[in-house]
Amino acid sequence: MFQTISLFAPQLVLAFFASQLLSTGAFAKRDISIGVRNFSIFVLLIYSVIGFILGKPTGTAFKGALVIDDFSHYMNLIIGLSAAATLALSKSFFQIEKLDRFEFSILVLYCTLGMSIMVSANTLLALYIGIEMQSLALYIMAAFNRDSLRASEAGLKYFVLGALSSGLLLYGASLIYGFTGSIEFTQISEAISYGASPGIIAGMVFLLCGLAFKISAAPFHMWTPDVYEGAPTPVTAFFASVPKFAAMALIARLLVGPFETIVSQWQQVIVIFAILSMFIGAIGALVQVNIKRLMAYSSIANMGFALVALSAGNESGVKGMLIFMSIYVISIIGIFACILQMRIRDGMVENINDLAGLSKSNRSLALVLTVFMFSIMGIPPLLGFFGKFFAFVPAIEAGMVWLVVLALIASVIGAFYYLRLVKIIWGDESSHEFVEAPKTLRTIALMSSLLVFPILILPLISIPTQSLISRAASSLF
Amino acid sequence: MLIAISFYSLAFVSVAAAFMVVASKNPVHSVLYLILTFFSAAGLFILMGAEFLALLIIMVYVGAVAVLFLFVVMMLDVDFVELKQGFLSYLPVGALVAIILLLEMLMVGAAYFAGETKTVVVRDNGVSNLEAFGQVLYTDYAGVFEAAGFVLLVAMIGAIVLTLRKREGVRKQIPSEQIARTKEKGLKMVDIKPGVGIE
Incomplete structure (x- = not known):
């Protein structure tokens, strides 16, 4: 009994406390949003480490619906930590904008529950339920500022296009079920090993298209800039970091699980997604003036890089993707902690030119932001360089040198707009000063900038993390 | 037949x-x-x-x-005039996509009928549909069933968060107070003297 419960303890913790907090909040006489947020952060931290505390149990739960392995333990850790960080980021923003309601924290908890189901999904049904739980919470969070026209538009746009992508995904799932006779990943894999009919391949392509929408890989990226711009900034930080990683992990699990025998088939799809995303992301960002739109295009390009790693189709490819995405999530949270500090007396500002002269008015913020820009560009010895390194090496080993060359060209194009940001920060004349940011924001920005700074390269930290990631990647095979 | x-x-x-x-x-x-x-x-x-x-x-x-x-x-x-305008300009692209999709569907369908094994499993052990669902819904699929419940809960939270507004200063009808009103509380008998007025 305990054995079974310890398997899905992370999900259990989230579901139990989210529901408890919901009923507490619903019946509370006064506004308890701050308490709910703090407790939710605590719950997320428990969720992220409970698998490790219980000694990393492995096996399948719910008659094979969920599979718990080292991969899901690692993903739970990263998802929990980064969700907790983004939730902490949201505090000051929502309070200053007078939007704070306790439901936001609850939605983050349920969204994380959906993501934890996604990364452990072992059947098409669990996969779909996890995705829907996560997406529904995200749609609501995008429109959370319901009095703002832009936020409502973002929520509606995200919802309609998300419903479309769910349709694609379900159609693919139904094709796969029809042609293999099962929704369980192990049995699908067995059925495919006897030969993949066109129906299975069509189903797989539809499934991948639906998931590509969730990671905003081109050509399914259209919603990203508008939604990122319209949604409240902490929500955008959440969008750009955690759900992306969860969906990417789901794609990895799907590709090397049920579809492992048709590598050559899905490789083509992933390569097309990767090339389109890298270039659309890099070129689209060149003309942006709003920093949230810029980050949207930057995230599209980064998804392309992660897909380059996956397209190798082997264990080191999955490992490269995990390393790249972990580093990406750390830097994105840091960058958004900086963006959230862009507040003048009249409110938030979001234009790139508002950063002008930051080096004189706020030297520490300028330094931190510059570190992030250089890291995400991939300049050694910052961590972003190692992310790209580990993402591209598997592809080279798999013989796709041309793809890596294209990726390098895209990163050089992308370097332009990151450098432009650095130039505006250090070179341009200041127009106004930002008001002093709350302590949480500064701490998180500083912490993640320290993480991308060479600390993680130190062997003491990098070796355990690497072995964690290696075991996570190998548990999929 | x-x-x-x-x-x-x-x-x-x-x-x-x-x-x-x-x-x-x-x-x-x-x-x-x-x-x-x-x-x-x-x-x-x-x-x-x-x-x-x-x-x-x-x-x-x-x-x-x-x-x-x-x-x-x-x-x-709905503005019907506007609806009719865009149709022709989208027609070529739309038709192209539709034809490609149709061909792909036909290919998939043909592959299914050309294959020898049919994967649809027919249950024929005297169990009715409802019974078959009942046997697995709360046992084998209990986990996803619960999770589906959470999906609905999230949707409900969303509907409330996005639409519920607390309005101040609204006069509410409280039925219990209305019913509890008695003749003594609601009615005052005043004996009006001519030329004086009320209080």
Whole structure:
């Protein structure tokens, strides 16, 4: 009994406390949003480490619906930590904008529950339920500022296009079920090993298209800039970091699980997604003036890089993707902690030119932001360089040198707009000063900038993390 | 023979109605065609011996979802003139995509019929549909069933978060107070003297 419960303890913790907090909040006489947020952060931290505390149990739960392995333990850790960080980021923003309601924290908890189901999904049904739980919470969070026209538009746009992508995904799932006779990943894999009919391949392509929408890989990226711009900034930080990683992990699990025998088939799809995303992301960002739109295009390009790693189709490819995405999530949270500090007396500002002269008015913020820009560009010895390194090496080993060359060209194009940001920060004349940011924001920005700074390269930290990631990647095979 | 005739007629109606959902200009007509599609899909399920699913489709999709759609669509302010304008300019691209999709569907379908093994498993052990569902829904699929409940809960939270507004200064009707009103509390007898007025 305990054995079974310890398997899905992370999900259990989230579901139990989210529901408890919901009923507490619903019946509370006064506004308890701050308490709910703090407790939710605590719950997320428990969720992220409970698998490790219980000694990393492995096996399948719910008659094979969920599979718990080292991969899901690692993903739970990263998802929990980064969700907790983004939730902490949201505090000051929502309070200053007078939007704070306790439901936001609850939605983050349920969204994380959906993501934890996604990364452990072992059947098409669990996969779909996890995705829907996560997406529904995200749609609501995008429109959370319901009095703002832009936020409502973002929520509606995200919802309609998300419903479309769910349709694609379900159609693919139904094709796969029809042609293999099962929704369980192990049995699908067995059925495919006897030969993949066109129906299975069509189903797989539809499934991948639906998931590509969730990671905003081109050509399914259209919603990203508008939604990122319209949604409240902490929500955008959440969008750009955690759900992306969860969906990417789901794609990895799907590709090397049920579809492992048709590598050559899905490789083509992933390569097309990767090339389109890298270039659309890099070129689209060149003309942006709003920093949230810029980050949207930057995230599209980064998804392309992660897909380059996956397209190798082997264990080191999955490992490269995990390393790249972990580093990406750390830097994105840091960058958004900086963006959230862009507040003048009249409110938030979001234009790139508002950063002008930051080096004189706020030297520490300028330094931190510059570190992030250089890291995400991939300049050694910052961590972003190692992310790209580990993402591209598997592809080279798999013989796709041309793809890596294209990726390098895209990163050089992308370097332009990151450098432009650095130039505006250090070179341009200041127009106004930002008001002093709350302590949480500064701490998180500083912490993640320290993480991308060479600390993680130190062997003491990098070796355990690497072995964690290696075991996570190998548990999929 | 009869089964074949009913299958083909139902299949034809469902595909034709699904086409009309997209093709008709009037959104209300689209929803009505959607209901027709659902009905013929339910008929197809009955032909396959899945009477529970058929009833479920009629109850959930026709009874709840489609009627809700109908309400929403009727409340929309649709400009029919504007709807008709964009059609021709999108036609070439749309038709191209549609033809490619159609060819792919045909390929997939042909592959299915050309193959020797049919994967649809027919349950024939004297268990009714409902019983078969009941046997697995709360046992094998208990986990995803619970998770589906959470999905609905999230949707409910969303509906409340996005629409509920607390309004100040609204006069509320409190029935208990109204009922508790007695003649003594609500009525005062005043003996008015001529030329004095009330208090």
